[in-house]
Amino acid sequence: MRLRTRLGAGVAGALNGVSRRLGLGRGTVLGGRAGMAIAPGALAELAAGRLVALVSGTNGKTTTTALLAAALEVGGRRVVTNSTGSNMPAGHFAALAQGAGGTPVVLEVDEGYLPGSVETLEPKVVVLLNLSRDQLDRSNEVRMVAGRWRRALAGSRATVVANADDPLVVYGAELAGSLLWVAGGARWRADAAGCPACGGRIEYSVDSWSCRCGFTRPRPEVSAVEEAGTTTAVFADGRRLPVTLAIPGAFNRRNALMAMAAAGALGVPAEVALAAMGRIEGVAGRFSLRRVQGVLTRVLLAKNPAGWEELLDVVAPGTGPVVVAINARIADGRDPSWLWDVPFERLAGRPVVATGERSADVSVRLHYAGVEHQRVGDPAQAVVLAGRLGAAGADGEAVEFIGNYTAFHDLLRVGA
Amino acid sequence: MARSALRIVVVYPDLLGTYGDGGNGVILASRARRRGFEVDLVEAASDRPLPRADLYTLGGGEDAPQVQAAERLGAEGVLAAAVAEGAAVLAVCAGYQILGKSFPTAEGTASPGLGLFEVATEKGTGARAVGEIVVEAAVPTVGLLTGFENHGGVSVRGPSAGALGTLRRGSGNGDGTDGVWSGRLVGTYLHGPVLARNPALADVLLSWATGRDDLAPLDDRREEALRAERLEAALSSPLSMLRRRR
Numbered sequence: 001m002r003l004r005t006r007l008g009a010g011v012a013g014a015l016n017g018v019s020r021r022l023g024l025g026r027g028t029v030l031g032g033r034a035g036m037a038i039a040p041g042a043l044a045e046l047a048a049g050r051l052v053a054l055v056s057g058t059n060g061k062t063t064t065t066a067l068l069a070a071a072l073e074v075g076g077r078r079v080v081t082n083s084t085g086s087n088m089p090a091g092h093f094a095a096l097a098q099g100a101g102g103t104p105v106v107l108e109v110d111e112g113y114l115p116g117s118v119e120t121l122e123p124k125v126v127v128l129l130n131l132s133r134d135q136l137d138r139s140n141e142v143r144m145v146a147g148r149w150r151r152a153l154a155g156s157r158a159t160v161v162a163n164a165d166d167p168l169v170v171y172g173a174e175l176a177g178s179l180l181w182v183a184g185g186a187r188w189r190a191d192a193a194g195c196p197a198c199g200g201r202i203e204y205s206v207d208s209w210s211c212r213c214g215f216t217r218p219r220p221e222v223s224a225v226e227e228a229g230t231t232t233a234v235f236a237d238g239r240r241l242p243v244t245l246a247i248p249g250a251f252n253r254r255n256a257l258m259a260m261a262a263a264g265a266l267g268v269p270a271e272v273a274l275a276a277m278g279r280i281e282g283v284a285g286r287f288s289l290r291r292v293q294g295v296l297t298r299v300l301l302a303k304n305p306a307g308w309e310e311l312l313d314v315v316a317p318g319t320g321p322v323v324v325a326i327n328a329r330i331a332d333g334r335d336p337s338w339l340w341d342v343p344f345e346r347l348a349g350r351p352v353v354a355t356g357e358r359s360a361d362v363s364v365r366l367h368y369a370g371v372e373h374q375r376v377g378d379p380a381q382a383v384v385l386a387g388r389l390g391a392a393g394a395d396g397e398a399v400e401f402i403g404n405y406t407a408f409h410d411l412l413r414v415g416a
Numbered sequence: 417m418a419r420s421a422l423r424i425v426v427v428y429p430d431l432l433g434t435y436g437d438g439g440n441g442v443i444l445a446s447r448a449r450r451r452g453f454e455v456d457l458v459e460a461a462s463d464r465p466l467p468r469a470d471l472y473t474l475g476g477g478e479d480a481p482q483v484q485a486a487e488r489l490g491a492e493g494v495l496a497a498a499v500a501e502g503a504a505v506l507a508v509c510a511g512y513q514i515l516g517k518s519f520p521t522a523e524g525t526a527s528p529g530l531g532l533f534e535v536a537t538e539k540g541t542g543a544r545a546v547g548e549i550v551v552e553a554a555v556p557t558v559g560l561l562t563g564f565e566n567h568g569g570v571s572v573r574g575p576s577a578g579a580l581g582t583l584r585r586g587s588g589n590g591d592g593t594d595g596v597w598s599g600r601l602v603g604t605y606l607h608g609p610v611l612a613r614n615p616a617l618a619d620v621l622l623s624w625a626t627g628r629d630d631l632a633p634l635d636d637r638r639e640e641a642l643r644a645e646r647l648e649a650a651l652s653s654p655l656s657m658l659r660r661r662r
């Protein structure tokens with residue numbers, strides 16, 4: 001390792017420690033930026049010769065990264081990851097700076113940064129989950145992102161583990177030299193009505209899709225089959241394995257299927273990977289149960305319509321109180337118009353509290369969705385009120401707190 | 417009205433539904449129903465013939481789907497025919513550009529629009545216009561409009577195309593105005609969706625579509641709170657002061 005790279009890595013580690021101690025955040029970006037400034041080109045050098053796996057997509061990156069890391073940690077092997085969700089080059093630098101030279105690395109990668117990261121880090125495996133609208137005020141339209149993935153992966157030596165159910169992902173992945181298709185599901189289809197290949201219309205059937213131009217769903221090596229709240233991995237040869245996780249949600253079980261396939265490409269048997277992933281109980285606070293001013297609260301993250309659609313499947317069957325917390329800071333996207341793409345109608349009849357810096361937007365949306373609700377600006381007070389409203393009807397169910405990015409992280413800080 | 421129910425059609429949500437503007441249809445339908453109108457709200461996908469309606473909404477979309485939507489609407493002719501017979505239209509962002517004479521494709525070439533507005537949209541030379549926008553509407557009773565814009569186009573109006581209003585903050589058409597207002601047609605760059613933040617504009621559109629100017633007032637406390645918050649945020653920021661001085 002060059003001296004400059006070693007120096008950069010040392011500074012990054014020290015600054016991250018200082019940043020964390022000062023409470024300046026989760027402390028990987030600051031150190032990462034400083035390290036990058038000291039050692040340009042160091043990312044490639046830190047990654048050279050190591051096993052690198054990248055995980056990208058609009059939703060599920062952080063969870064899938066954690067699941068894949070767990071699957072690769074079998075047998076006491078150490079794995080390095082950017083587990084705090086710092087998914088751009090500065091965060092990658094901070095993650096790569098940890099661990100001895102040979103430690104495998106699993107990195108969550110922002111969709112827009114994936115092409116650069118593929119080129120710089122020369123990954124062995126790239127996992128592509130899904131693409132849908134997110135933070136339109138600062139990122140590119142999803143069709144453009146898919147086109148960039150396509151060009152970057154065409155020249156890569158990586159094995160690309162890609163979701164065959166999402167046409168935009170297939171378009172981004174299909175030119176890769178080594179492909180492993182997984183039927184990872186795609187509940188949200190509103191961003192892929194138009195064919196990314198020809199502009200025509202994609203026809204969907206229950207379990208497939210195709211366009212008249214010939215662009216069609218590839219045959220998956222393994223599929224997620226969902227029945228009565230359970231998920232089974234069904235392989236092309238007919239083998240079946242149950243996918244059982246400690247974290248809730250069909251979308252997480254489908255993420256686990258993607259991670260299982262990626263681990264398989266790196267030599268970890270499917271059974272072993274599934275067992276290791278099944279022990280993960282929470283990922284960076286997501287799905288965790290906490291006490292917020294004494295009120296039992298399940299803290300959930302949903303930051304765009306596709307994420308909400310999946311999360312409502314987890315939450316909506318219940319009857320307990322729900323808090324909807326929305327901010328519109330830069331990390332959230334400054335335009336919460338997307339709230340109108342979320343089927344909040346499904347929450348009607350439950351105690352609902354709107355909160356966050358954009359609670360006025362949430363309140364108008366819920367009103368037109370026919371959802372009676374209260375509005376409280378402060379998230380912790382919103383939880384307390386929701387707890388009180390819920391206690392009237394049900395037997396002490398946890399408050400479901402669903403926040404977008406910064407609203408979720410703010411609540412993690414006040415909850416214990 | 418020939419039909420008994422008031423028909424509101426959201427045009428091609430599969431192509432022009434990227435920016436949450438489908439909410440405008442939901443809001444119009446709810447506000448009409450609460451006044452006792454029977455409403456037929458149709459989300460008209462692009463693979464079926466566009467139905468005739470009293471009121472159409474079009475929203476923002478990505479570049480390639482915008483071209484498809486314009487081609488389809490032009491070939492079908494239903495929207496233009498309905499407008500000729502007096503239908504009202506709210507067209508936002510990509511939808512607004514489609515109603516003009518031409519708009520730019522992703523490659524920057526001009527793609528033909530429906531020509532319902534004497535407006536030609538070109539690719540702007542500066543940064544994309546992204547942020548809060550406030551417009552002083554020319555339409556009576558509407559007042560200030562608040563919204564969020566996110567577009568790269570500059571819309572050049574011809575002599576027959578009056579603006580929807582003048583800017584208090586934001587970029588809009590690129591000449592100190594936003595949108596076009598012509599008869600019962602409104603084009604604008606405002607997302608939010610625009611009718612969630614501006615119920616008065618929703619009611620003007622409903623008046624045009626129903627022929628009634630005596631719509632009963634509704635309980636708009638939530639909408640007014642959102643509206644006041646957004647106007648305050650947009651007009652009190654240092655950025656808006658800078659823009660106003662320019």
Ligand SMILES: [Zn+2]
Pocket residue numbers: 195196197198199200201211212213214215
């Ligand atoms: Zn096609």
